[in-house]
Amino acid sequence: MFRLRIAAAGTEGAEGAAAPPASRERPRGEASRTLPRALLAPAVVSLFLWMAVPLAMTLYFSLIRYNLMQPGEHGFLGLANYEFFVTDPSFWPAIVNTLLLVGSVIVITVTGGISLALLIDEPFPGRGLVRVLLISPFFVIPTVNALLWKHMMMNPIYGVLAQVWRFFGAKPVDWMADWPLFSVIVMVAWQWLPFATLIFVTALQSMNREQLEAARMDGARYLQQLRYLYIPHLGRSIAIVVMIETIFLMSVFAEIFTTTGGGPGDASTNIAFLIFKQALLNFDAGVASAGALLAVVLANIVAIFLIRMIGKNLD
Amino acid sequence: MNLRSAVTVAVGLAVAGVSNAATELVIATVNNGHMIEMQKLTKFFEQANPDIKVKWVTLEEGVLRQRVTTDIATKGGQFDVMTIGMYETPIWGKKGWLQELKPDASYDIDDLLPAMRQGLSVDGKLYAAPFYGESSMLMYRKDLADKAGVKLPEQPTWQQVRELAAKIHDPQAGVYGICLRGKPGWGDNMAFLSTLVNTHGGQWFDMGWKPQLESKPWKDAINLYVDLLNKYGPPGSSSNSFNEILALYNEGKCGMWVDATIAASFISDPKQSKVADKVAFAQAPVAVTPKGANWLWAWALAIPAGSKKQESAQKFITWATSKDYIKLVGRESGWGSVPTGTRKSTYANSQFLKAARFAQAEKRAIDTANPNDSTLPKSPYVGVQFAAIPEFQAIGIAVGQQMSSALAGRVSVDEALKLSQVAADREMRKAGYYR
Amino acid sequence: MAHRAPVSTALIVRTAAAWIVTLAIFFPLGWLVLTAFKTELQAISVPPLIFFTPTLENFVEVQERSDYLLYAKNSVITSVASTLLGLAIAAPAAYSMAFFRNRWTRDVLMWMLSTKMMPAVGALVPIYVLTQTAGLLDTRLALTIVFMLSNLPIMVWMLYSSFRDIPHEILEAARMDGATLWQEFRRVLLPLGMGGLFSTGLLCLVLAWNEAFWSLNLTAARAGTLAALIASYSSPEGLFWAKLSCASFMAIAPIVVFGWFSQRQLVQGLTFGAVK
Secondary structure, three states: OHHHHHHHHOOOOOOOOOOOOOHHHHHHHHHHHHHHHHHHHHHHHHHHHHHHHHHHHHHHHHHEOOEOOOOOOOOEOOOHHHHHHHOOOOHHHHHHHHHHHHHHHHHHHHHHHHHHHHHOOOOOOOHHHHHHHHHHHHHOOHHHHHHHHHHHHOOOOOOHHHHHHHHOOOOOOOHHHHOHHHHHHHHHHHHHHHHHHHHHHHHHHOOOHHHHHHHHHOOOOHHHHHHHHHHHHHHHHHHHHHHHHHHHHOOOOHHHHHOOOOOOOOOOOOHHHHHHHHHHHOOEHHHHHHHHHHHHHHHHHHHHHHHHHHHHHHO | OHHHHHHHHHHHHHHHOOOOOOEEEEEEEEOOHHHHHHHHHHHHHHHHOOOEEEEEEEEOHHHHHHHHHHHHHOOOOOOOEEEEEOOHHHHHHHHOOEOOOOOOHHHOHHHEOHHHHHHOEEOOEEOOEEEEEEEEEEEEEHHHHHHOOOOOOOOOEHHHHHHHHHHHOEHHHOEEOOEOOOOOOOOOHHHHHHHHHHHOOOOOEOOOOOEOOOOHHHHHHHHHHHHHHHHHOOOOHHHOOHHHHHHHHHOOOEOEEEEEOHHHHHHOOOOOOOOHHHEEEEEOOEOOOOOOOOOEEEEEEEOEOOOOOHHHHHHHHHHHOOHHHHHHHHHHHOHHHOOOOOEHHHHHOHHHHHHOOOHHHHHHHHHOOOOOOOOOOOOOOOOOOOOOOOOHHHHHHHHHHHHHHHHOOOOOHHHHHHHHHHHHHHHHHHOOOOO | OOOOOOOOHHHHHHHHHHHHHHHHHHHHHHHHHHHOOOOHHHHOOOOOOOOOOOOOHHHHHHHHHHOHHHHHHHHHHHHHHHHHHHHHHHHHHHHHHHHOOOOOHHHHHHHHHHHHOOOHHHHHHHHHHHHHHOOOOOOHHHHHHHHHHHHHHHHHHHHHHHHHOOOHHHHHHHHHOOOOHHHHHHHHHHHHHHHHHHHHHHHHHHHHHOOOHHHHHHOOOOOOOHHHHHHOOOOOOOOOHHHHHHHHHHHHHHHHHHHHHHHHHHHHHOOOOOOO
């Protein structure tokens, strides 16, 4: 009886529910399942409600005429708001920029994070302090992060990068003008690298050291160790980092607003910034809501692709 | 809801003076130097009016505008006094969102500079009291001009400015001929560019409200701008706004600068500027016409219509924009720090004139700016460097982004103007100005 | 490791590499802290000043000008309250999903996460109107609720993930021994899941602390947080860089220090795939 339950309940990664318990156990099984479920239902339901209400409102606003500057005019518009948002010449560039931004930052933080985690995996003098310094950028408020990079680092006259370029005899780069999206990517990646590093550092903690030693004794080179031991172990944490970062990076806004203002042209405009233009410059809540829902659709599409690629590691 | 009504009743009672509880005024304001000064001096107001307490909410300009607009449009009632500009006042005044201001005789409303008073009124009714006003002008390095043997007239032409910039441009010595705004934004690069277009004989919209962004004046103006900055401007211009250029100028890196008159007070302050004693002032450069060559802007205090704290709010506003307040600042912080650009009496004050070398140039600039007549061809809108319509913010930033792009060399000027025209046209059509 | 040679070239190389990379990454932040102690003129000088006489004038001005303590108090209250409240709701939900999986569990999780992907800017008007109707504008309660809702999907998801690592057998065994639900929760689940709870809590605390958008839009004079305070230092017309650095430093210092001290727990708490 006991063993059956263990076998049924203990299979990780199995799709859906395991085989139902034998009928002899049902009274016990039922009692110990419905009670917790009943207790937990309120939590899940209230969660659902809290998310559903703003979502419903956004949906409603997206279908009517709702401009803050013209209160009282709330006629039904059908899909006109969506059409307006989508026919913006910057719409498709914004989608591309959003995907580029998310993708690049993820690639940079995952590879950088793994490399850093591997670098500090084994002890060396000052490791504790290094860990502490490395996670600090994550705590900086995004607006400050943006201003920091724009003025201190990237300014082509008195920025630190400009000084370094001049030191090597090269002409300083005008980051904001010539590489706007790249500049934003650098800022955002700098902020999220500590997060990824931390996750990977902790994942590495739980690696099977004996297996590693054995492999080394057998003469495995570092690249082989990497491929057959480290990376598979990190699979789950990579999936988590990618998932969480995707969620946040899809709606990056503060950095763009503070530095490039979406420009030059629409080179660094992403979907969130496009929505902002409608919501807080035009005060058109109708179009902004339409844009927000389109952003959610885009996010879901991205999520589906992600699940296909790394889904098996998520569970 | 019960709590809310109770609070409202309590506040109402307080204002009516039935109870002894103090009225609390929440004031939303922008974080420029003068406003910060006002916060420090609030204690004088509170001493004179013991039944009023003042709480400040200070925000950056863009955020402030978003916050107060959302609040007033949804009748949120979060703020009792709002700091708004010349852009919002005509729009909101017309919609009836603002309380008309009727100060008494001791306020001396005729002392307000006519341009300011006009810019903040609708149909002769004053809806916001100007606290600080500015125009734009040319600030240049006298030492460099002398060395080049050039003497600029009081109102130079852009041609003359270009020639001087070419002569003093010397990147090896760390001096750039001319610095101008480039960061995208309707109040950033577009503020300057609008005046440039005006003086070349252009306008934002014709009498049928159709955008004119591909007209000859626009092409002439933007080509001049891009050419001037690419040849004689500092690198990184396309993301420079007021602060960035101020930093450069104070370090001695700009030979010339056309921007807000308040810049003059910073660059001639030896505590901030390395070139404080080497600066000279002239009116904003002109081309085809002097109309609209220099902009007009004021930060003003206004009261949302239907506010329950009108009496106290009016008291505060009249205090903060009065002659006495200006004298107070002069006493407490020095005459170089008084908020300028609002009253004729300020410019007649000898102490102020002594402390501010730029005063006359500034007054002349403000006097010649007229939001009702700032373009050569007749325009349907009010405003020198903007059009006071709600759609302008979104249009302004879209065009600003394109101009910044042209400056950075990513698109040609013609292409940038074409894209701008498309963006402006879209917004105007959607808003129903024409089909 | 004891059997290794005390100082090998590998160790030296690794140490040097680690330190160089770390200093390069930390540099912008370090520069920010340095700038907080400069005057405005020093802050923008070219070449950048490394040695200068520090001044505390910025700190004084920040407190005088904007009542730092009020904002700090609001930050602490709203981030801590929203995190605790969120954990209280998310933990049972995660528990239910981790141990009573059905075919909808995965979909529900994905749905929760996808709502988080909507840019906040798009939901501004609905949330603002809701808050206004409830009479909660400019209150800490409104901020706490909004922060909690923003972070709830993340909390549920991370807790779910960490609860999955707890072997069912242990819970079953406890149940077998006649433990009630509450005892099961307290004696078995909580100790094992403590690490996950703590690390999730810390992450959400940081996210709530840094949340500027809602704080700016839903508050006026009373309930603003430190993240919103920063917005008042970015002036459109005037030099502000030293003051902004100082205000930022004062805004992030508490959370950074807290993060530094608790990173050990964080490291121990995030176990992925480990068997305890």
